Amino acid sequence: MAYQIPRNVRGEGRILFIFSTKALITTGIGAGVGAIIWWLTGMMGIGTVGLIIMLVLAVLGFGIGTLKVPNTSAFEVTRKTGGENIDDVILRWIKFKLNNKKKIYVYMEKEKNFEK
Numbered sequence: 508m509a510y511q512i513p514r515n516v517r518g519e520g521r522i523l524f525i526f527s528t529k530a531l532i533t534t535g536i537g538a539g540v541g542a543i544i545w546w547l548t549g550m551m552g553i554g555t556v557g558l559i560i561m562l563v564l565a566v567l568g569f570g571i572g573t574l575k576v577p578n579t580s581a582f583e584v585t586r587k588t589g590g591e592n593i594d595d596v597i598l599r600w601i602k603f604k605l606n607n608k609k610k611i612y613v614y615m616e617k618e619k620n621f622e623k
Contacts, residue, residue: 526569527572527573529572529573529594530569530572530573531572532572533568533569533571533572533594534565534568534569534572535568536568537564537565537566537567537568537569537571538561538564538565538568540564541557541560541561541562541563541564541565542561544557544560544561544564545557545558545560545561548560570593571593571594571597572594574592574593575590575591575592575593576588576589576590576591576592576593576596577589578590
């Protein structure tokens with residue numbers, strides 16, 4: 508008799524083990540911007556600096572696509588956005604800045620207590 512064992516399949520969509528689809532896209536965007544800077548600095552004769560900038564931007568893109576905002580009460584920003592993905596926070600901030608006269612409300616459901 509075979510039993511189905513539940514398992515976490517959240518990381519099944521990973522490419523090259525460390526890259527999720529979202530992390531691969533944000534790394535590619537960071538590396539693409541860095542490649543333009545590398546090309547411009549290569550024309551000026553300081554291509555090594557451009558290569559370093561490209562690598563830093565690629566790592567920054569990977570971090571934005573992968574990491575979450577730490578859940579700590581030390582700062583007001585981390586108290587309000589703790590545990591959310593960094594890219595979601597950045598996208599919400601951009602939407603807020605583009606809508607100068609409109610307000611964005613985020614409703615969070617409270618957990619239900621089933622205490623007796």
